[in-house]
Amino acid sequence: MIEPTPMMRQYLALKAQHQDKILFFRLGDFYEMFLEDAHEASKLLGLTLTQRQGVPMCGIPYHAASSYIKKLLDLGKRIAVCEQNAPQGGKGMMGREVVEVLSPGAVVDDNLMNGGASQYLVALFWQNQHCALAASDFSTGEIWTTVVRWENGEALQRELLRFQPREILLEEGMREAYPELASWEKKESSPLITELPPWYFELARTKDRVLRHFEVVSPAALGWQPHSLELIPLGVLLSYADSRWPGKNPEHLKKLKKYRPEDYMGIDEATAKSLELSDRNRGGEGFTLWKVLNATETAPGARLLKSWIHFPLKNLDEILARQSDVAYYVESPSQHQKTRDTLSGMFDWERLTSRLVLDKASPRDLGGVLVCLERTEELANFWEQRHLDEAQVSLSQELRQELANERDFLKSALNKELPTALQDGGVFAPGFNAQLDQDRFARDHGEELIQGYAEKEKQKFSLNTLRIKNNKILGYFFEVSRVQAQNLPTHFRRKQSLVGTERYTTDELEALQVSVETAQSRVLEIERTLYEELIKRLRSHVIAFQKAAYFCSYVDAVQSLAAVARRFKYTRPDLHQGYALEIRAGRHPMVEAALRETPFVPNSVNFSESDILHLLTGPNMAGKSTFLRQTALIVLLAQMGSFVPAEYAKVGIVDQIFCRVGSGDDLSRGESTFLVEMNETSYILRQATSSSLIVMDEVGRGTSTRDGLSLAWALCEYLLNRVRAKTLFATHYHELTALEHSEKHNFCLAVEEDGADVIFLRRVIPGAADHSYGIYVARLAGLPTELLQRARNILEGLLPENEVPLGEKQKKKPLQTSIVQASLFDEKELLLAEIAGLELNRVTPLEALNLINSWQKSLKGNR
Helix, strand or coil: CCCCCHHHHHHHHHHHHCCCCEEEEEECCEEEEEHHHHHHHHHHHCCCCEEECCEEEEEEEHHHHHHHHHHHHHCCCCEEEEEEECCHHHCCCCEEEEEEEEECCECCCHHHCCCCCCCEEEEEEEECCEEEEEEEECCCCEEEEEEEECCCCHHHHHHHHHHCCCEEEEECCHHHHCCHHHHHHCCCCCCEEEEECHHHHCHHHHHHHHHHHHCCCCHHHHCCCCCCCCHHHHHHHHHHHHHHCCCCCCCCCCEEEECCHHHECEECHHHHHHHCCCCCCCCCCCCCHHHHHCCCCCHHHHHHHHHHHHCCECCHHHHHHHHHHHHHHHCCHHHHHHHHHHHCCCCCHHHHHHHHHCCCCCHHHHHHHHHHHHHHHHHHHHHHCCCHHHCCCCCCHHHHHHHHHHHHHHHHHECCCCCCCHHHCCCECCCCCHHHHHHHHHHHCHHHHHHHHHHHHHHHCCCCCCEEEEECCCEEEEEEEHHHHCCCCCCCEEEEEECCEEEEECHHHHHHHHHHHCHHHHHHHHHHHHHHHHHHHHHCCHHHHHHHHHHHHHHHHHHHHHHHHHHHCCECCEEECCCCEEEEEECCHHHHHHHCCCCCCCEEEEEECCECEEEEECCCCCCHHHHHHHHHHHHHHHHHCCCECCCEEEEECCCEEEEECCCCCEHHHCECHHHHHHHHHHHHHHHCCCCCEEEEECCCCCCCHHHHHHHHHHHHHHHHHHHCCEEEEECCCHHHHHCCCCCEEEEEEEEEEECCEEEEEEEEEECCCCCCCHHHHHHHCCCCHHHHHHHHHHHHHHCCCCCCCCCCCCCCCCCCHHHHHHHCCCHHHHHHHHHHHCCHHHCCHHHHHHHHHHHHHHHHHCC
């Protein structure tokens, strides 16, 4: 084995301290990776793998590192960044140390993040059937803490969904103790799971870290008991921040918010996915609720708006206060436009502040702080023009004065054109520091200074042949004729004699030369000192900056909701604590936005304590799913404090929304459509209360017709008699319309028949649908004519006496309840109907085989 070089020994020593990370090892103008890191990085980043003395290696230019680091972080990798520093005395091998450790949840650099997305890191700790959670975005300084009951992970899953963390910190062994955690890692875009040693989670250690960080002597000062569970994950987060940025104090992490999950509307993963709150259900670039609502002008405003979507309010006063702020801009177009103009061009103040604290702020970041301070003052002036007691957020006069002082100081300190990096110089304005101005003049006008001194000496001593010259050996010197050299004053010292001339210097000339030649280094040194002092000064105002940044992001978020309300003609909903939900001419926000110039067909819904379940029937493509989703979205928007897409809305506050719409195959987890459907249905029945809103579509579709109809019927009865939540229940089982209950009403999607053609009117009307129109939809999809005709023949043979095919008028009365209930168990009829109505493109191969097997068993059983 080849003996490693001194540089490789240096690398191996650092790598031993960071074995779970890819080590970016600085060598000159490159970051190099060696051994296993080189193999992994070359594959992930598409780099050329080479070797030197048998050691595998690959590298990237240091100035292009950000794009490569971001890609690795997005892939869930950890990175240790090692920088080099010159040895003392300028001799010997370069010194190297790890200056930063990056992981998906611990990033503060703008070029490593998406501006509109948060970067949450979550720490979890379990004890006695409870789980404490602490979530922080290190790039903004916010921290959330709460405690949830641990039963099967459902409550915790809901809270994690609110934050959508990039990384989760667990105590070693928790994966084995709580198998439910394994399912999180299998999800698409799953967070990186980081396991930490048990001592990280010791109460004494974590509590001490929390108290030191918040500069208090007791947890009571933070509203906690001495042994409160939240102290542990919070302390873990702070210690993790210490390890990410060695030697830095993350003092910006003080925006602490303790919350109770029951204070916010509950939204589970299936509901968020079905409603497409912030991510597309099917991927791609289509509309999500956040995309429709996001008319923000700043990145912090966009992040806050997204958090409102995932934290809908339940407190009526808070909802109305936010709604009032939105209404202010809806009703004041001129002020709204002024606000948008002021917000436009603002920097990401939250993340600027974090970089100030962690010594990562560039000169241009300081320019960004100045812009933010100036724009904040303008926003505060606009905001003052309404009654401050009506506004949910405002800035005190004391805080505004503090910000104004820093604004004025920065304005006097900074140049208008700022460099990218401190070492480029030119950060501070002329007149800010006298010594800096003097040295800059020496740097920029050195030749003039020396020529001026020479001219002064020439005139003073009448030396008409005296000249100032410069060469690489002597530097600056006086040259004078031999005749006049005899008359030189004594402070002139001879340096060199030539034929006919003499060369001299003086103490003042030498001092002036040194001053000119070292001026640039002195300028940079002074600027570095001033820069450090300025950063230190700004750090002392971090809390004020964070309050101002939140004010700006809040104003941006409410003006965004107002902009959308005005653009799409949303209305202000009436919220109350009761049961009733009335939506008149409601619209689906994303579908409406996607249609652009095409009119959206609005629909209404009205729930009361005596009208709690609406059964919705109608053909595919008629708009059932859109109607279901729009109802849930309108309620969610109302509890966000937003205006809603409707002519009128009266919304009783709901505690949870459950949305089970569309197929949810999870084949990657080995679960079929039907199993996922039943799991989600079971979850809804366990969690829902009479204050919830439930929307369900096509329950029972993934199994046989007989089983599916039976389950759907029993489910409706259970929802009516036991759960009593407001429920929209869409189904393709028309037999369910015969279920009799005083608090259940039938609705359907209006259809107009024109011979063999069908027009879907997309209007919800009272009553039950007569047909599914599946063959017509198949025709629209382009199925062969021969196949469609055969399907019609089969359908006519399967129709009961009281049903007629498409194009003929209904002549007989609909089935009565008793007949329907009896027909539930007519196996032959149901089996034939099931085969004829099977939608082949909506079942997996495995499900098709299972269905064929069940049909064979049924046929054998009837012989």
